[in-house]
Amino acid sequence: RKQATEYSTSSSDDEIESKPSLTHKAKRALRRRRKLEKETKQLIKQEELKRLHKAQAVQRQLEELEERQRALETFGVKLERQLRGESDSGINDETQMLHEWFELVLEKNKLMRYESELLIIAQELELEDHQSRLEQKLREKMATDNSLKGEMDLNEEDEI
Secondary structure, three states: OHHHHHHHHHHHHHHHHHOOOOOHHHHHHHHHHHHHHHHHHHHHHHHHHHHHHHHHHHHHHHHHHHHHHHHHHHHHHHHHHHHHOOOOOOOOOHHHHHHHHHHHHHHHHHHHHHHHHHHHHHHHHHHHHHHHHHHHHHHHHHHOOHHHOOHHHHHHHHHO
């Protein structure tokens, strides 16, 4: 990608220098267009990096969430055994154990909702990334002069 950018920049410089008939205004407009294209590419790259960082944060949160769910599951199994009387424990108060079990179920449900939210955020990031790639592809297609495009290119542009 970097090589392609360098190549296109150098060829644009050659365009300006090789056409002495271009007016000063045309040269300025061409430079302005190249500068705008460069700024656009930088913005796109920044947006991609933001999405990447956000996706990494979501992934870390999902991993932490999974650990917490495993710990709750282990504690829940132990608590259920105590409630059934299968395990010897210092706690003989069934009311206290039921209260803890219900608290555990509430916490587990809360974690499941949070996991659903994180998965939705991850899917949203994936869709934003896909949209960005399609927009970039469309920009590249539209940058080509219509007279140089074939029917297949025009159809692909319409499809995008």
